[in-house]
Amino acid sequence: MNKRDLVVVGGGPAGMAAAVAAHENGVKDILLVERDQYLGGILNQCIHTGFGLDYFKELLTGPEYADRFIKKIRAIPDIEISLRSFVVRLAGDRTVTYLKPGGMFHVRPKALIMATGCRERTREMIHIPGTRPAGIFSAGLAQKLINIEGLLPGKEVVIIGSGDIGLIMARRFTLEGAKVKAILEIQPATRGLARNVVQCVEDFDIPIYFNHKVLKIGGRDRVEKVTVAKVDAAMKEVPGTEVVIDCDTVLVSVGLIPENEMIEMAGVDIDKRTNSPVSKEVNTTSIPGIFVCGNSFKVYDYVDSVTADSELAGRLAAEYIRGRA
Amino acid sequence: MTKKMVCIECPKSCLISVDIENCKVAKVTGAKCPRGVKYALAEAVTPARLFTATVIAEGLDLKLIPVRTDKPIPKKDIFRAVEEIRKLRIGKPVKAGETIVENFLGLGIKLLATREAVKGGCKNV
């Protein structure tokens, strides 16, 4: 069993900010584990601008925002970075078990910071009936395919939900030569930021329909169409408003949910509704010495706020370690 | 005449009004910071956007290099920019912030890489 002062799980903006802040506050023995082969997390696929104005007073793209922290963290020899390291078990005594090419490792730190981010809500969570053809993607997966892998998932796209990633992908698909036939939002207004409606939707005349829901996804092997209808104030379908839209791809952009299976396994109390740890203060959990920060604590709108709050997590962990020494 | 617009400079998305009298901007209201005032003045005359995309990489550890312009480009040039980007290839390692094209589309605007890429294979620590 390896011992450490601090282990940080997750090498995205939250984990990097927490590790750097802990180091600035006196923690000198830190291991950061990241499952991907790069640091930066989801920022690497967010190639659009909109990051950094609060924290860096500069408008940056996602990869640039990540790059600032990657440089910072790599310049600190006290922080060991373990990439391609996938955490498979977490115990209540803070023992972390992770897989990495070459084997399985166990480490028990004095304090643990979980910065595992969030995942996307899926079609299953919003109950859309119909067949199960290929061509249905979460918006973030489509973003990864286009921006990292260079693959265009489809040519005629309908987007369900108007979360920010969906709006941003509407523009991305359009620029890559696909046709976005509709964005459907069941609520009377967008869930995304107004700036994204302007620069991603209005700039490209993409039709966005509020108070509309998907009744059915159709198609045998591949998506062929979606059937949509207007809804009333009670979210009930208005009879006679059914329309069929032909498309080969459906994107689902219906929000994010914190990823917390590991701390749940360790026995941390989780709020089943939000999937956040039950806690009176930001970054703390029901188990002393286990901290959670960034989108795994709660889903944030801005990465700048993730950084600020995660720095606080780093300081809290440093205090906790000092208190035990 | 009053033009109303949503500032897209940062996620706060302020609603800004630009009062135009005798073809001149008389007043800008609603911006929470100077950046927004600058945006509103430009948007009222020639709307422009920072352009982001990816360029195909060859022989590097990434398949695609994300890029952006260093200044906003006129909205009308966006699809021309897309065409131009498709023709580009990056074969040399790059750093975030490095210039890829000096004079992009002849607009006197730079195209910058936004992520580091190194030679071939996967990058380990």
Ligand code: SF4
């Ligand atoms: S005016 Fe300033 S604060 Fe408001 S959206 Fe624009 S940049 Fe942001």
